[in-house]
Structure formats: structure tokens, C-alpha cells
Amino acid sequence: MGELSTLFAPERVAVVGASNEEGTVGYAITKNLRDDFDGTVVPVNPNRDSVLGVDCYESVGAAVAIDVAIVVVPPPIAVGVVREAAEAGIKDIVVITAGFSEAGSEGSERERELVELAEEYDLNLVGPNSLGIMSTAVGLNATFGPRSGTPGDISFMSQSGAFITAVLDWAADRDIGFKDVVSLGNKAVLGESDFAREWGEDDGTDVILGYLEDIGDGQSFIQTAREVTQETPIVAVKSGRTEAGASAAASHTGAIAGSDAAYEAGLDQAGVLRVETVQQLFDFASILSGQPLPDTDGVAIISNAGGPGVMATDAVGDSELRLADFSDETLDRLQDFLPSEANIYNPVDIIGDAPIGRFEEAIDIVLDDDNVGMAIVLSCPTATLSFEELADVTINLQEKHETPIAATLMGGSSTETAAQRLSEAGIPNYFDPDRAVSSLEALSRYAEISSREHTKPTTFDIDRDRIQEILTSAAESGRTQLGVESMELLDACGIETPHASVVDNPRDAQDLAADIEGEVVMKIVSPDITHKSDIGGVEVGVTTDEVPDTYEDLVVRARNYQPDANILGVQVQEMVDLDSGTETIVGVTRDPQFGPLVMFGLGGIFVEIMEDTSFRVAPVTEDDSREMVDEVQSSPLLYGARGREPADVDAIVETIQRISQLVTEFPAITELDMNPVVATPDGATAIDFRLTLDAEAVQTQEES
Known part of the structure; x- marks a missing residue:
């Protein structure tokens, strides 16, 4: 202790x-x-x-x-x-x-x-x-x-005292025992x-x-x-999945994150198994406290009932586990031993008339296969089988092979004695095959958690002085919303951006466009207009001759949309070939409990509709960043789906890490969006940018 x-x-x-x-x-x-x-x-x-x-x-x-x-x-x-x-x-x-x-x-x-x-x-x-x-x-x-x-x-902490009294009463009827129990209360000191x-x-x-x-x-x-x-292992119910307050966020990231995304990401990074119900809480506790960790994620199902065996198979298919592929030797042994009507493939159906000897031999053969990391012993009541004998056989074979087992004895009072014997031996019993699979999945997840190697985040060489100057200048001028006029901040952070500048009159806009090869992109620049595309505040493919008129049009649209908006000018930006790349988003919102929450996902104008995103609490490591990329459903687009040339995923991973470092080192940044970040085979380029600033925090950081 x-x-x-x-x-x-x-x-x-x-x-x-x-x-x-x-x-x-x-x-x-x-x-x-x-x-x-x-x-x-x-x-x-x-x-x-x-x-x-x-x-x-x-x-x-x-x-x-x-x-x-x-x-x-x-x-x-x-x-x-x-x-x-x-x-x-x-x-x-x-x-x-x-x-x-x-x-x-x-x-x-x-x-x-x-x-x-x-x-x-x-x-x-x-x-x-x-x-x-x-x-x-x-x-x-x-x-x-x-x-x-x-x-x-089991040791148990709870922020609800009433929940403790209910759980203790519920658990006593199920022979679930505790070591220590703590009602956390207001957590003024100990938490x-x-x-x-x-x-x-x-x-x-x-x-x-x-x-x-x-x-x-x-x-x-x-x-x-x-x-x-x-x-x-730590297993937790985290209540309060509401997204209250998200609508007040200024950025895409804040709007999507809600109040639960930080907990989801933080608990996962902490290695905590999060559950949604009391039943899951104790299902997982039972198997984690009583069974060894699996060597592989392959599950074998041995059953005397075809229908429930199929239910268990479906549950495995819906999980992150897989049905184990039996070796040829295992299949030969099962075929030699089982009746011809039996199914020797996974799930193994030893058919309903199976006596205890047939169950015992089938379990023994299956657990002897190196491809089997876990097993479900599933049985319905029959006149040829005693649940108590099956429990004893299961206990002995689990000890012999040291392979984790979840039992599914599908019955009522006839299972009570057998379930008690199994429980005393550390083998949980679940009436529902889905609960058995879910618990084995938790065991497999914890095996991965306990073997994690936690690396330190990469520290990049960034221009901290220049970043601080940009933030201080904005704060001193009373600005809390920074946009494309402050793209230099991204350059100071080592993030690739197109050649661009902000100008406040049509002539300077045309002169700037003349210095940029090819057509340009023009964007209204105003801290009061969040989504420029929605009001026609962005024009793409503008020639040098069209720049002056386009400048005037953008300003007029902005004034019509919001007459009192503070118009800083128009950004003239080098065009990036969007057809050769994939639009992504990298963003940050600051959670009151966990701090900076970094987001990656499908970008462009559809980000809030699709919400194909992943989150991590900063600081994020290279492994974290790569996992974020792989987790989004649209990730195949980055790896060359449908004949597309693969994007430079390493550049995306580095961009995520650099943003993580930025918001970790500069806590005055409360929200940030780079949308889109165009990922091409040659790199990742931030096209647009928005940042929300805590002016008081800027002053505090500068003084420190």
C-alpha cells in the first residue's frame, strides 16, 4: 500500500x-x-x-x-x-x-x-x-x-454515494466482492x-x-x-455525454468536440476501459480479475447449441476480436473424435446430445491450438449434460492450458451451482453470448494497454519569439480572433503555407497577384466572419486582371452580410491544386479538465456535417498522431484509394504534432482551426486558418 x-x-x-x-x-x-x-x-x-x-x-x-x-x-x-x-x-x-x-x-x-x-x-x-x-x-x-x-x-470509487449503495446491494446478490470503496464526494483534496x-x-x-x-x-x-x-486494469463509467456548450464554440473543432470528446480521448490515452452500463462495469471486472491475458485476439467457440453458437459468432464479428483459424492438426483431431453431424470448424458445434466427455475432449483439443487466444464455452440445458460437471471440466482445462475462458451457461436456476463454482475459480459466466464476447474483448484490450510503450512527444524547432510577438500584438490591439492575416504564425511553427499576403486596397491586391504565378485565391479577412465560404467571401481561380473587381465584390458581400464587421482587407493567396490532394482539418479546442484537445479529420466545408474526426489530448506523440490519421473513416483516401496517388501521410502526422506543441507551449490559444490542410503526395499545406485567443493569458505568458 x-x-x-x-x-x-x-x-x-x-x-x-x-x-x-x-x-x-x-x-x-x-x-x-x-x-x-x-x-x-x-x-x-x-x-x-x-x-x-x-x-x-x-x-x-x-x-x-x-x-x-x-x-x-x-x-x-x-x-x-x-x-x-x-x-x-x-x-x-x-x-x-x-x-x-x-x-x-x-x-x-x-x-x-x-x-x-x-x-x-x-x-x-x-x-x-x-x-x-x-x-x-x-x-x-x-x-x-x-x-x-x-x-x-475489486476497489471502487464513485462520485455518487447513492450509486455506491445501489451497487453494493446489486453486487451482493451476484457474489461480487470488494476490497476498498470510496465515496469521492466533492473531491476537495483527494480525487x-x-x-x-x-x-x-x-x-x-x-x-x-x-x-x-x-x-x-x-x-x-x-x-x-x-x-x-x-x-x-481500470474500468470506469463516465456519465454526462452531453454536448451542451458546444454551440457557443467559434471554431469547427469546438463545435464538433462537445463536452465528451476530451473524456473519450483522455480515458483512452490513460489506458482506462470506458463502459456505459453497470452491467458492463462488473462484467469486465469479473473477467479482468479472474482470467489471464490472451496471447492473440483469436476466439474459439465450443457449443452444444447451434443457434446460440451463431449468436456468439455474430458478436465476435461485431467486435474487434476475430474467430480463430484452427490448425490442420486441430481440425483432424476434432474430425476423428466428434460425430459426423458435428461442425469441426469454428464455432465448434458438438451437437445437442453431447455428454460431458465430448465437451471435455472438444475443449481440450481447441485450447491446445496456438491460434486460439480465448475461448467461449457455451451450453444450453440438456438431459445428457450436467452444468456442474461442465463447470468442473472447464475449470480444470482452463488451469491446464492457461487460456482465458468466458462461460455462457444459458439457463436459469439450473446454472446457479455451476456458475458459483466457475466464479470461485475466476471464470465468469454470462447468460448472453454478447456479454461473453464483450468481456473477452475488454480482456484483449487490456492486454494491449498493459503492454503499451509510452514515448515522449517530439519537440520541434519553432520560432517561439515570433509566435509570442504575433499573439501579443493581437492581444494589445484588442483582437481575440485571428485569421489568415496571421498565417505567419503557422510559418513560425514550421507548418507549410501557400505564398500569401493581406492587402487593404484593390491596387495592392493586383500588384501582389502579379507576383504570384498563375491564378490566385482571394478571401475576405475579418475576425467577425467565421465561415467565409458561406457568405461568398472566397473566390478561387482569380486572374490578375480580375483581382480589383473581385476585391470590391468580396468587401461588398461582407458588408451586406454584416454591416458592422471589422474588415481588415483581403488575402491574396497562391492557389493550391486541390484536385491532386485531399482536404483535411487539424484543429484544437481547450478542455477545462484535460487542456488542449487536438482534432484531425476530413476537411473542407463538410467537416461539421460529416464529423469524420479523431481526437487526442495534447501533447500528442508521433504514434498518437498516426493513430489519429488511421482512425478516420476517410483515411483510405490518404493512402491511395481508388487509384489515387497516396498522400504524404508523414507530413500530416508531423503537422498534427507541431500544432500539438504550439498549443501546449502557448496556453493563451484556446481554439485553433487549420481548414483545409491539403494533403498531397508532396506534403501537407495549410490553406486557411482561424485562432481564438485569451488576451489575459497572453499577458501572463509574456510576463513569465
């Missing part, structure tokens, strides 16, 4: 606010501790001589050698109690009391005082507004929930990263589960979880 070991294995626990009055939180917590705790319970209440037959102390400071203090007093005095406990040398404190940041400005001030106390006295503080904590290893139930957890090897780190060092925790509504420090959580998941 790590820094929080005493929190979960105390010898003396004080309940400050202990009560004899049934129906109160102080009574419930004291009783729960008195019922099961291996150590000593110390009630603290100045208005009582004793609680539940135990002598009371007048104050927590008067108690002796307290390891953990549970604070259950009214909000106005809770902070004082925490201070008194800290001054008495108590390092581990659980604040059950509500009425802090969730209760307005006065509560927020109380919570700020708690944080200051924790920093001053180096406290491990859970809560406030917490249901409490549990550790079945020492019988610790310091919660006001109605029941304790069944002992096991998800702290408990993930603690349980990652705990030999008694095989799987970490979480119900999360938000993550306080996304970057810290990614770093912590990456280390933890090398040895211990």
Missing part, C-alpha cells in the same frame, strides 16, 4: 458527531463500524456520555492515537473540527458533512478553508459531501449506507488520481472501478492511470 494505507487499515477510528439516535448519519456510521470493524471505534460528541455503549470523548483533540477521523457535524462547525483533528496529529480525515461547494458561495468558502487546512497539515482528506469509505480487509464500514461490501479484490495510484500499489486490489462525473485534473489523471494500468 502507499500513502493512503492508514486510511484503509486504521486501528482506531473516531466518529465526530456520533449519535444514539436512530435515523441519523452519526448513528448509522457508528453502528456500521461497531458491527464489523476489527479495530477500535471512538465516539466523539460533547453532548453524550456514551454512544452505543461506548464512552464518548468531548472533542476529537481529547481522543488518543486516532488514525482516521470521520466528521459528521453540521457545516458551520465542520471546518473547526477538521482543524482540531489536524492539530491533534490526525492525517486521515473523511468529511461526511454536506453543505460545501455544492451549496453556494458560503459553502464554497468553507471548502476553500478545508483545502487550505489540508495543505497546511498535509492531510489525506476525503470529501466533503461523502457517503464515506469501506475496506473489507479490516471490516471497515465508515459509511451511512445500509450494508457493507462482500470481501473481494480519482490519488485512489488510482493507491490501489495500483495495493496487492489486494486486482481491478479498479470508477463511477466518474468529472475529472479534476485530466493531465494528472492520464499520467497516473498510464502507470497504474501497466499492472492493474
Whole structure:
């Protein structure tokens, strides 16, 4: 165990606010501790001589050698109690009391005082507004929930106390056991990263589960979880998939990202298996805690029922797994042993009259095949088979071959004893074949996660001074929206752009066009007009002679669209042959929890319609960037689909990394779009550009 070991294995626990009055939180917590705790319970209440037959102390400071203090007093005095406990040398404190940041400005001030106390006295503080904590290893139930957890090897944290009480009740009926349980509450001090780190060092925790509504420090959580998941899997439900607030974003990236994309990307980069339901949460936990990791993603299905076998096969086809291809030796052995009516190919159907001996031999043969990384043993009730015998055979063969197995015994009460035996041996049983496949997929995904090698992002040579000058100049002039007039920023970042300049009159526009070989592109330049194409603010293929009239037309269209728009001029830009390339987008939006969120996808005017995009939390590595490119459905266009010449994917990958470095080093950039970035066989060129700036952050960075 790590820094929080005493929190979960105390010898003396004080309940400050202990009560004899049934129906109160102080009574419930004291009783729960008195019922099961291996150590000593110390009630603290100045208005009582004793609680539940135990002598009371007048104050927590008067108690002796307290390891953990549970604070259950009214909000106005809770902070004082925490201070008194800290001054008495108590390092581990659980604040059950509500009425802090969730209760307005006065509560927020109380919570700020708690944080200051924790920093001053180096406290491990859970809560406030917490249901409490549990550790079945020492019988610790310091919660006001109605029941304790069944002992096991799962540790569970939740931002919802009600969710904990429901899960413990649900899990008890399914023989799912827990090591430690924590109600995070408001996470004023200790949060998800702290408990993930603690349980990652705990030999008694095989799987970490979480119900999360938000993550306080996304970057810290990614770093912590990456280390933890090398040895211990983390599975989490992240609620709140809403896209509220996305409509207010100024860029394509912000409009597409919503509020959930950062969590999706961040949890994946952290190595956390994200699930959507409680059923999945514990399905995955059961197989991760009980089964070895697979060597390959090939799944074998052995069944005595054709229909359910097909269902399992369909589920494998819908997953990222694959049906294992049996070796010729395996096929020969199965053919020699099984009846002629049986199917020797995967899925193996040993037909409905199969006795236990036929099941045993078929499973043994299949698991002996090196192409099989995982197996599903699937059975429906028959008069020729005992589920209990099948469970025993499955357990023995799993131990013999050390191949992960998920059982699917499709029945009711007739499966209960067999399922219990399987569970005790670490083999999960699922009535639905789809759940079995989903769980094996999670096992396979975790095998990949635990073997990841996390490389450092590449640091490119960029002109930081020039970038800072451009941002500072914009901020000082009151501009928070930068567009093509600031394309020099991309040049300073090492990103290829066409030859272009912004001019404020038709004559200069024509002179500039004359210096550019061939036809040009002309774009209205205004920080107040986000989507120039929508208002006719872009003209392509303009000859030198047409430039003056085109200039005037663009300005008139802009004025008609928005009379009060700030028109900075017109950009005259070298044309890029779009027919020889593919339009992509590289963008960034800044998430309040995770920081810069980098996007890549299909670009041009259809980006918000198609939403063929991928995301990563910055800083991104070369591997991250390459995965982003490969994840979008349109990626075959970049690799030469339908006879197209392949684009320079390496240039795209480098462009993504350079933008990641830019927004990581310059936090004043809150949103950024390069759309399109035209990917050709010869490179990647940013054609258009938009950036949103936090002027105050520019000043702060310049001063630092």
C-alpha cells in the first residue's frame, strides 16, 4: 500500500458527531463500524456520555492515537473540527458533512478553508459531501449506507454515494466482492488520481472501478492511470455525454468536440476501459480479475447449441476480436473424435446430445491450438449434460492450458451451482453470448494497454519569439480572433503555407497577384466572419486582371452580410491544386479538465456535417498522431484509394504534432482551426486558418 494505507487499515477510528439516535448519519456510521470493524471505534460528541455503549470523548483533540477521523457535524462547525483533528496529529480525515461547494458561495468558502487546512497539515482528506469509505480487509464500514461490501479484490470509487449503495446491494446478490470503496464526494483534496495510484500499489486490489462525473485534473489523471494500468486494469463509467456548450464554440473543432470528446480521448490515452452500463462495469471486472491475458485476439467457440453458437459468432464479428483459424492438426483431431453431424470448424458445434466427455475432449483439443487466444464455452440445458460437471471440466482445462475462458451457461436456476463454482475459480459466466464476447474483448484490450510503450512527444524547432510577438500584438490591439492575416504564425511553427499576403486596397491586391504565378485565391479577412465560404467571401481561380473587381465584390458581400464587421482587407493567396490532394482539418479546442484537445479529420466545408474526426489530448506523440490519421473513416483516401496517388501521410502526422506543441507551449490559444490542410503526395499545406485567443493569458505568458 502507499500513502493512503492508514486510511484503509486504521486501528482506531473516531466518529465526530456520533449519535444514539436512530435515523441519523452519526448513528448509522457508528453502528456500521461497531458491527464489523476489527479495530477500535471512538465516539466523539460533547453532548453524550456514551454512544452505543461506548464512552464518548468531548472533542476529537481529547481522543488518543486516532488514525482516521470521520466528521459528521453540521457545516458551520465542520471546518473547526477538521482543524482540531489536524492539530491533534490526525492525517486521515473523511468529511461526511454536506453543505460545501455544492451549496453556494458560503459553502464554497468553507471548502476553500478545508483545502487550505489540508495543505497546511498535509492531510489525506476525503470529501466533503461523502457517503464515506469501506475496506473489507479490516471490516471497515465508515459509511451511512445500509450494508457493507462482500470481501473481494475489486476497489471502487464513485462520485455518487447513492450509486455506491445501489451497487453494493446489486453486487451482493451476484457474489461480487470488494476490497476498498470510496465515496469521492466533492473531491476537495483527494480525487480519482490519488485512489488510482493507491490501489495500483495495493496487492489486494486486482481491478479498479470508477463511477466518474468529472475529472479534476485530466493531465494528472492520464499520467497516473498510464502507470497504474501497466499492472492493474481500470474500468470506469463516465456519465454526462452531453454536448451542451458546444454551440457557443467559434471554431469547427469546438463545435464538433462537445463536452465528451476530451473524456473519450483522455480515458483512452490513460489506458482506462470506458463502459456505459453497470452491467458492463462488473462484467469486465469479473473477467479482468479472474482470467489471464490472451496471447492473440483469436476466439474459439465450443457449443452444444447451434443457434446460440451463431449468436456468439455474430458478436465476435461485431467486435474487434476475430474467430480463430484452427490448425490442420486441430481440425483432424476434432474430425476423428466428434460425430459426423458435428461442425469441426469454428464455432465448434458438438451437437445437442453431447455428454460431458465430448465437451471435455472438444475443449481440450481447441485450447491446445496456438491460434486460439480465448475461448467461449457455451451450453444450453440438456438431459445428457450436467452444468456442474461442465463447470468442473472447464475449470480444470482452463488451469491446464492457461487460456482465458468466458462461460455462457444459458439457463436459469439450473446454472446457479455451476456458475458459483466457475466464479470461485475466476471464470465468469454470462447468460448472453454478447456479454461473453464483450468481456473477452475488454480482456484483449487490456492486454494491449498493459503492454503499451509510452514515448515522449517530439519537440520541434519553432520560432517561439515570433509566435509570442504575433499573439501579443493581437492581444494589445484588442483582437481575440485571428485569421489568415496571421498565417505567419503557422510559418513560425514550421507548418507549410501557400505564398500569401493581406492587402487593404484593390491596387495592392493586383500588384501582389502579379507576383504570384498563375491564378490566385482571394478571401475576405475579418475576425467577425467565421465561415467565409458561406457568405461568398472566397473566390478561387482569380486572374490578375480580375483581382480589383473581385476585391470590391468580396468587401461588398461582407458588408451586406454584416454591416458592422471589422474588415481588415483581403488575402491574396497562391492557389493550391486541390484536385491532386485531399482536404483535411487539424484543429484544437481547450478542455477545462484535460487542456488542449487536438482534432484531425476530413476537411473542407463538410467537416461539421460529416464529423469524420479523431481526437487526442495534447501533447500528442508521433504514434498518437498516426493513430489519429488511421482512425478516420476517410483515411483510405490518404493512402491511395481508388487509384489515387497516396498522400504524404508523414507530413500530416508531423503537422498534427507541431500544432500539438504550439498549443501546449502557448496556453493563451484556446481554439485553433487549420481548414483545409491539403494533403498531397508532396506534403501537407495549410490553406486557411482561424485562432481564438485569451488576451489575459497572453499577458501572463509574456510576463513569465
